[in-house]
Amino acid sequence: MIKVDLITGFLGSGKTTFIKKYVEYLASQHLRVAVIENDYGAINVDRMLLSEALEGKADVEMVIGGDKDCRIRRFKTKLISMGMQGYDRVIVEPSGIYDVDEFFDVLHEAPLDQWYEIGNVIALVNSRLEALSKQSDYVLASEVAYAGKIILSRVDEAKEDDIKHTIDHLNKALREHHSQRDITNDIIAKRWDDYRDEDFASIMESGYQLGIFYKQAIDDDFFRSLFFLNVHLDKAGLKQKANSVFRDPDVGHVIRIKGFVNEDGQWYEVNATKDDIHVEAINDGQEVIIVIGEQLDEEKLHQYFQ
Structure with a gap:
């Protein structure tokens, strides 16, 4: 099997x-x-x-x-x-x-x-x-x-x-x-x-546990992933935007930002949390930024990535 x-x-x-x-x-x-x-x-x-x-x-x-x-x-x-x-x-x-x-x-x-x-x-x-x-x-x-x-x-x-x-x-x-x-x-x-x-x-060979715990329901809209397409930013611009988003309480609680940017024909992967922004060159990508977090305000985030 x-x-x-x-x-x-x-x-x-x-x-x-x-x-x-x-x-x-x-x-x-x-x-x-x-x-x-x-x-x-x-x-x-x-x-x-x-x-x-x-x-x-x-x-x-x-x-x-x-x-x-x-x-x-x-x-x-x-x-x-x-x-x-x-x-x-x-x-x-x-x-x-x-x-x-x-x-x-x-x-x-x-x-x-x-x-x-x-x-x-x-x-x-x-x-x-x-x-x-x-x-x-x-x-x-x-x-x-x-x-x-x-x-x-x-x-x-x-x-x-x-x-x-x-x-x-x-x-x-x-x-x-x-x-x-x-x-x-x-x-x-x-x-x-x-x-x-x-x-x-x-x-x-670690297997798994039975996972016995008290289950609770979570509102489907509490955690959200918002997609922003055709975002034209270079590495420095995206880092600046990401830092601002993580510090802005009005957009909701942003946990992670990931996606790609293209600078001078080279694609870069971007993976950011509040404490760290990781940028790495890759062969291929797509102009998209994804913001993941709790109770996100899509309209206010759109102002950063429009």
Whole structure:
């Protein structure tokens, strides 16, 4: 049977970076791998980045978003179409706002339960975790509750106190949502460059937890992804806009900005959080900026990216 790994992580947690390294390890073990980008938006920036980075190592597929029923139906259809293509492992990267129960429900339905088995649930968490709203804390706790391994990202940017604070925060969030999960022995906190084959071998066999916690409903409009097309900015201009947006409380709580800019014929990927703006040259892109956050004001954000 084909094993399926779910890679969860709150917005800006480093899922895509981890997947690149994880796939490299799986490919080195001579496994045929596919990655499914399962996002809400019709323009999936992460898929474009992974397709370039994983060329020759994994196939990258996309499930376009929609409402919950539409998203589940398309995910099932994609898995059915991939079932006879000879993959050894499929990696699913959902949106940073994701109900993990959707993953289990789909994989346990016929005919998928005859072709696939759940391998691992792996949760990425920023080791410099900032203060979160109650709704975001719930999403974080729900993702961690299911994870076989919790991987702290951006460790090279964090101090020891930052990491301790993040682990304490995770434990507190789990307790507040009535989870008895003890994550002490399931956390990996290392610099990306320090990961070795034995680390990935351990992650590959980490499995998942039952995810017992108190479930709550979140308003569909609380978290939003807003798309701004044909944004003509250079790198400096976008950095300036992003810094202004993160500081402007009137636009809502912006958690992440990602997309592409073109400067002198060269495409650049942009990935920004409140604390860091990462810009990297890539081969291809599209003039789009995506703003993700809580209770966003589309009209006010449009004034920045019109």
